Amino acid sequence: MKRVCAALLCLPLCLSLCSCRWHDAGDLSAVTAGAVSRTETGYALTAELALPDADRNVPDSKTVTGTAGSLAQAIDAAGAGRDAQLYWSHARILLLDASMLRGGLREPVGALNRSSEIRPSVRLCAASGTKADKLFECESIHGDPPGFALGDSLELAVRESRVPDMPLFRVLDRIESEGIDPVLPSVAEENGQAVLRGAALISGDRLCGRLNEEQSAALSLLLHAGETGVLYDGGARRQLTRLRTEIDAEMNNHTPVFTVTLRADAACESDGQARRTAEVLQQRCLDVIQILQRTGCDALGFGRMWMQKDAAGCQANADAWRSAPVTMRTEIHCTPSAEGGSR
């Protein structure tokens, strides 16, 4: 009986340690998105809050900003003085300002990952051409809070493999790992709306280049962010399914030679269409790989692969992957479909 009582008493203790707390849903300010930028003294964190309104179908929104020397303090500062506690569990997107990308991501991403407030599954995006927090002032089509609408757009884009899927935990993993770099979806302001535009390339933990939408989509297919993808060829739209990517490294006199193979099923009306799809895909992937090599963003993990094959050679010249020859193969299997063509 004593053991049972002890176990029952331990349960609330465990709950308190796993950050579960009692609070009514109405007492929380749900954060739908956040933006982080670097300031002279530390960090500024802006949270977009959803303000549910019983008389409207979509919630209103407002932003609150906290500034502090560390990100953890900035999170606290953003919620300070409010009646309702900031609730970050429903934030789906975290926008990183250009100042963050240039200043290095290792420390702030580590701090975000350690925070009990922010979920590791929140997706990171790079603000492009504007301050990250300014994107929350844009309008959204359905009247949703802009950050929340951006989360919906990002979700759809990831599902269609148009942008890479980079949640917080994956970004940290890539930053901390040798021989692989993160790529962040890019968000820009166009005609007063926040839209996804390409991707930001990171080398180590700093911004090293950008991809346009087409290149971002090709890279996403290589990263097979989703099980399915879409390839636009002029006016034609090809639905790709069962995406598989294989990257193989061979050593030739201590020089790596990489072979990238992308396999997919495509809804085509003929084998000719499948061949055409494979050619387009192959060219785009090659272009992207060349950009990656040029900028030094090892998004595909060439360095890591090389390290597994030839650790000593890799140690001697870690950047040799940037000049290594890459062979790109695409194998598209045609699956007959009435809606697979350009109609």
Next chain:
Amino acid sequence: MNLSDLYFTTNLDDNIARMQNFFAHDNTFICRVVQGSGSPALRAALFFFDGMVNSASINESLIRPISLWRGAPMPMEAVIEEVLQIDDCPFDPGMDELLSAFLYGDTVVLVDGDSRPAVVNTKGFPHRGPDEPDNEKVLRGPREGFTEAFMTNLALIRRRLRTPQLRFEFTELGTVSHTTVSLCYLDDIVDRTVLHEVQRRLKGVRLDAVLDANYLNEIIRDNRSSPFPTAGFTERPDIVAAKLLEGRIALVVDGTPVVLTVPHVLQETIQTNDDYYISYLYANLTRWLRVLGFVLTLTLPAVYVALLTWHQEMIPTRLLFSIAASRQGVPFPTFTEAAGTLLVFEILKEAGARTPDTIGQALSIVGGLVLGQAAVEARFVSAPMVIVIAFSGVTALIVPKLRTATLVYRFFLLVCAAVLGLYGVLLGLGLILAHVCHLTSFGVPYLVNILSAEKHSHNDVVLRFPWFAMKPDRRFLAGGDR
């Protein structure tokens, strides 16, 4: 006047005076003196209660033969043999037995010159017909139901099981009511251990009166404090027949249409009559709906409270916005809101059950619709909470046999959810499961067929097998299930 003052002598006038004196304040007591046409004439007195007897039977079988008798006075046994036209007539019973039969509609006959009475079966009190019980209606199948008439109920059972193995053991319970209780079972398949246990427990019943089967249920059942039923109730003879065929024992109590069946195990709470009278496919589907309904009615309010107070991250974002919007202005915490709404729902349900049908309908409309709408508009409760509680309440109706368990454990899980969130709900469910595993009914484990390794025992538990696949031996006790 005491019972010891009541005795009979050979003087009929003295006997009449004594009986009239004994029942002096009972205006339904009737004494009829009849005299034969012989010389000297046979003189007899008939005692009976107005409204309890069949008058035509008394006139035809007793008064008419005696008044037409031309012979001389004779002893009672000769009167029974030669004069009275009756089938069932105990002669010179003890005073207790005489009074018991007399008070139950039999007629006491005394003749001049003999102190020994005869008790003639002239029962004829009014009772309703074997209509379909309101609580156990079927879509298709037999429509008969038990009535308050004891012998009619036994007849309804015997009509369905025309086997000499069917046994009816009578016993009298209640020191004042002297209620007859019949123990029914099939002698060849009943579990003797269970039978002896039932007999033993019935002997231990000490009550003034047994007016309903539940009087016995609360005394003889196992785990008396458990909200799970460990004895079954039914008002349908077809169900009793089916249960007897499975080796169970039925207790028919005089004066009530409710029959008790034991042992009662968990699987019976989700079975309905319709399961066996309609297509097995449909029956299985509805059986699973009932299981789902029970789980939902038990856990839905608790899970809702747990999600809203502990695990908001598990709620889809748009739904959270919607719930948060609807909760704006509600002054109570979610737990209080849920507990209060559940309480109001139970009050309305109880009020609906206690009111006449015509008022009950109006009450349910006012209670369910008008009050609910007004409460939401006045921001007493949020609309999602009304939906959750209403759905939970409606799903409870599809498992009526677990009504008490539903009521008790719904609140229990609600408290668990408020204190520990979903961990609490799981902990609560674990405790309930442990309690159910611990239950027995007359020595039979409550989960007997659910956890049994015997293959044939699952014929009618999770799924109701079609009749062509059902094993001939459906006796859940006669096999090795225990």
